[in-house]
Amino acid sequence: MSSTLFRTKNVEQSIQDTEEPEHALKKSLSALDLTVFGVGVIIGTGIFVLTGTAAKNTAGPAVSLSFVMAGAVCALAALCYAEFASTVPVAGSAYTFSYASLGELPAWTIGWDLVLELALGTAVVAVGWSGYIHSLLDNWGWHLPEALGGRDGATGFGFDILAAALVLLLTAILVVGMKVSARVTSVVVGIKVAVVLIVIVAGAFFVKGANYDPFIPEEQPAVAGGSLKAPLVQLMFGWAPSHFGVMGIFTAASVVFFAFIGFDVVATAAEETRNPQRDVPRGILGSLVICTALYVAVSIVVTGMQKYSSLSVEAPLADAFKATGHPWFAGLISFGAAVGLTTVCMILLLGQSRVFFAMSRDGLLPRFFSQTHPRFRTPYRSTILLGVVIAVVAGFTSLSELAELVNIGTLFAFAVVALSVIILRRTRPDLPRAFRTPLVPLVPVLSVLASLWLMLNLPAETWLRFAAWMLIGFVVYFLYGRSHSRLALRERAPAGEPPRPPT
Numbered sequence: 001m002s003s004t005l006f007r008t009k010n011v012e013q014s015i016q017d018t019e020e021p022e023h024a025l026k027k028s029l030s031a032l033d034l035t036v037f038g039v040g041v042i043i044g045t046g047i048f049v050l051t052g053t054a055a056k057n058t059a060g061p062a063v064s065l066s067f068v069m070a071g072a073v074c075a076l077a078a079l080c081y082a083e084f085a086s087t088v089p090v091a092g093s094a095y096t097f098s099y100a101s102l103g104e105l106p107a108w109t110i111g112w113d114l115v116l117e118l119a120l121g122t123a124v125v126a127v128g129w130s131g132y133i134h135s136l137l138d139n140w141g142w143h144l145p146e147a148l149g150g151r152d153g154a155t156g157f158g159f160d161i162l163a164a165a166l167v168l169l170l171t172a173i174l175v176v177g178m179k180v181s182a183r184v185t186s187v188v189v190g191i192k193v194a195v196v197l198i199v200i201v202a203g204a205f206f207v208k209g210a211n212y213d214p215f216i217p218e219e220q221p222a223v224a225g226g227s228l229k230a231p232l233v234q235l236m237f238g239w240a241p242s243h244f245g246v247m248g249i250f251t252a253a254s255v256v257f258f259a260f261i262g263f264d265v266v267a268t269a270a271e272e273t274r275n276p277q278r279d280v281p282r283g284i285l286g287s288l289v290i291c292t293a294l295y296v297a298v299s300i301v302v303t304g305m306q307k308y309s310s311l312s313v314e315a316p317l318a319d320a321f322k323a324t325g326h327p328w329f330a331g332l333i334s335f336g337a338a339v340g341l342t343t344v345c346m347i348l349l350l351g352q353s354r355v356f357f358a359m360s361r362d363g364l365l366p367r368f369f370s371q372t373h374p375r376f377r378t379p380y381r382s383t384i385l386l387g388v389v390i391a392v393v394a395g396f397t398s399l400s401e402l403a404e405l406v407n408i409g410t411l412f413a414f415a416v417v418a419l420s421v422i423i424l425r426r427t428r429p430d431l432p433r434a435f436r437t438p439l440v441p442l443v444p445v446l447s448v449l450a451s452l453w454l455m456l457n458l459p460a461e462t463w464l465r466f467a468a469w470m471l472i473g474f475v476v477y478f479l480y481g482r483s484h485s486r487l488a489l490r491e492r493a494p495a496g497e498p499p500r501p502p503t
Contacts, residue, residue: 004104004482004488004491005103005104005105005482006102006103006104006105006106007103007104007487007491008099008100008101008102008103008104009099009100009104009107009362009487010100010428011087011088011100011428011431014088014090014096014099014100015088015089015090025271025272025372025377025378025379026177026272026376026377026378027271027272027273027274028177028182028272028274029182029269029272029273029274029279030273030274030275030279031275031278031279031282031283031286033182033186033273033283034266034269034273034279034280034282034283034284034287035282035283035286035287035290036182036185036186036189036287037182037185037265037266037269037283037287037347037350038262038263038265038266038283038284038286038287038288038291039189039193039287039290039291040185040188040189040192040340040343040344040346040347041262041263041265041343041344041347041348041351042259042260042261042262042263042287042288042291043189043192043193043196043291043294043340043344044125044128044259044262044337044340044341044344047196047259047294047295047298047340048316048317048318048333048336048337050255050256050259051063051256051295051298051299051302051303051316051317052302052311052312052316052317052319052320053255053316054066054252054255054256055252055299055302055303055308055311055316056308056309056310056311056316057243058243058244058248058251058252058255059216059217059244059248059249059251059252060214060215060216060217060244060248060303060308061211061212061214061215061216061300061303061304061308062215062216062217062248062249062252063249063252063256063299063303063308064296064299064300064303065249066249066250066252066253066255066256066299067253067256067259067292067295067296067299068292068296069249069250069253070253070254070256070257070259070260071260071288071291071292071295071296073253073257073447073450073451073454074257074260074263074288074292075285075288076418076443076444076446076447076450077264077414077417077418077447077451078263078264078284078285078288079285079437079438079443079447080414080417080418080420080421080437080443080444080447081093081094081263081264081266081267081284081417082280082281082284082285082435082437083281083421083433083435083436083437084097084267084417084420084421084424085266085267085270085276085280085281085284085435086276086277086278086280086281086433086434086435087277087424087431087432087433087434088100088270089270089271089273089276089277089280090270090271090358092111092268092354092355092357092358092359093114093264093265093267093268093270093351093354093355093413094110094111094114094264094267094413094416094417094420095107095110095111095114095355095358095359096358097416097417097420097424098110098416098417098420099362100420100424101419101420101421101423101424101427102416102419102420102423104364104482104485104487105477106416108359108364108473108477108481109470109473109474110412110413110416111355111358111359111364112469112470112473112476112477113409113412113413113466113469113470113473114351114352114355114409114413115352115355115356115359116409116469117406117408117409117410117413118265118348118349118351118352118355118406119352119386119389119390119393120393120406121261121348121406122167122345122348122349122352122390122394123163123167123390123393123394123397124394124397124406125341125344125345125348126160126163126164126166126167126341126345126390126391126394127160127163127394127397128341129162129163129166129338129341129342129345130160130162130163130166130394132334132337132338132341133162133338134162136334136335136338144161144162159395159396160394160395160396160397161395163391163394163395163397164391164392164394164395165391166342166345166394167345167349167387167390167391167394168387168388168391170342170345170346170349170387171349171383171384171386171387171388171391173346174346174349174350174353174378174383174387175373175376175378175380175383175384176376176378177376177377177378184346185343185346185347188339188340188342188343189343191336191339192336192339192340192343193294195332195333195335195336195339195340196294196298196336198332199298199301199317199329199332199333199336200294200297200298200301202321202326202329203301203302203304203305203317203320203321204301204304206304206305206321206324206326207301207304207305208304208305209304211303211304211305211306211307211308212303212304216244216245216246216248216249217244217245217248217308218244218245219243219244219245219246219247219248220243220244220245220248231456231457231458231459231460232455232456232457232458232459232460232463233456233457235460236456251457254453254454254457256295257407257454259295260288260291260292260295261406261407261410262344262347262348263284263287263288263291264284264410264413264414264417265347265348265350265351266280266283266284266287267280267284268350268351268354268355269350269351269354271354277434277435278434281434281435298317302316302317302320305320305321305323305324306319306320306323306324310323317333318330318333318334321333349383349386349387349390352386352390353379353382353383353386353387354379356369356379356382356386357369357370357379357382360382361486362485362486362487363481363484363485363486363487363488363489364477364480364481364484364485365480365481366484368381369381369382369385370382407458407462408455408458408462408463408466409466411451411452411454411455412451412455412466414447414448414451415447415448415451415452415455418443418444418445418447418448418451419444419448421437421440421444422440422441422444422445425440425441
């Protein structure tokens with residue numbers, strides 16, 4: 001039984017499966033398209049919110065160093081993703097990579113994890129976008145009925161019509177084709193980056209040197225506690241993360257790390273890239289470098305405009321401009337956040353549908369969902385199914401306790417991909433690698449340790465929810481996926497006969 005659970009799908013077979021006409025995706029993306037996708041999904045509310053939160057509560061003006069550290073952790077994972085994406089240019093990202101190295105059960109585990117995390121992330125982002133639109137409509141004197149305004153604060157039905165409508169609209173765009181999606185994303189990302197650059201340049205004129213003193217505030221140890229909302233590392237070892245001081249910079253890095261989540265989604269589009277061996281590594285690393293530079297610049301500006309202890313937690317950038325007597329920029333920032341969340345939502349939905357598509361093509365989920373559209377060459381069945389489900393979830397979702405589940409799933413994927421690089425280097429040293437992760441196994445090992453450390457800083461209740469979802473996944477795999485897997489069918493097929501495709 002153990003041999004079937006850890007059977008691997010070789011790289012050559014993975015690439016061959018992408019050439020089947022009814023399961024083939026259209027190759028239309030370039031390195032620039034992928035970089036735009038990466039920037040589009042990384043830059044969201046994090047750049048407008050987490051900068052102030054981490055500065056006020058954890059690191060002070062030194063939060064800029066926290067962004068550098070968080071970017072370095074992501075860079076370690078990005079190097080591993082880049083090697084895999086150039087070696088196995090197939091849809092599915094971490095799921096496909098682990099199938100080629102760790103085996104079927106680990107691949108199912110990471111795929112099941114990504115299906116939840118990306119779907120939930122899409123729903124949460126859609127609800128966040130709806131909140132910004134509600135705010136803008138209220139400023140113009142337009143008010144939606146309470147029954148269509150979302151769950152937060154609703155006393156009755158509470159369906160968020162705006163969040164659901166956004167998901168359905170983006171689903172239609174993704175069905176039409178990746179090139180259309182790339183064009184829409186390019187326009188929106190251009191607007192979003194322009195808003196961020198305006199904020200940086202304009203804010204630089206209001207910076208006061210005194211606000212940087214002290215750059216690293218005096219350390220204030222946190223009080224240990226026993227609640228499930230406390231970080232797992234605190235419950236396990238009784239160690240409470242420090243506020244401020246040098247250790248506060250590291251603690252803040254685990255907070256602002258979540259502003260970087262999304263660059264790995266670029267790897268899910270490898271199969272739809274014209275030259276994936278060259279362009280996917282460029283897209284992953286390029287988007288990460290651009291976003292790290294923007295994050296550091298924003299954090300330096302906002303802590304220079306207003307004393308870190310006076311920063312707002314809800315809207316630090318907007319309120320910092322208000323404090324300097326320029327409230328007009330607050331509206332511009334809200335507009336930039338709303339526009340930014342549109343691309344975040346679309347690219348998360350893109351990544352989720354591609355992981356689901358890859359699992360379906362391998363037979364671990366019903367093959368019905370791996371059929372591509374005869375004209376657009378997109379996985380329209382899985383995209384429509386997931387779009388409708390996520391639209392319903394977004395309509396009834398409250399933001400309060402869901403976002404952290406996205407974080408633990410992403411970090412889990414980082415660790416799996418890093419381990420997979422080490423294993424595939426040993427088992428298949430002959431594979432052509434257009435991009436090679438430097439200093440193997442040191443870089444992958446550091447990536448695993450960094451990811452695990454950040455996971456330990458997540459609340460214990462997040463771990464419990466994650467474990468419950470994984471348990472459901474194991475049940476689904478043993479009841480359906482294990483027996484319907486294409487690898488299983490190949491093993492059972494008589495010698496010399498092709499396996500009968502699963503339904």
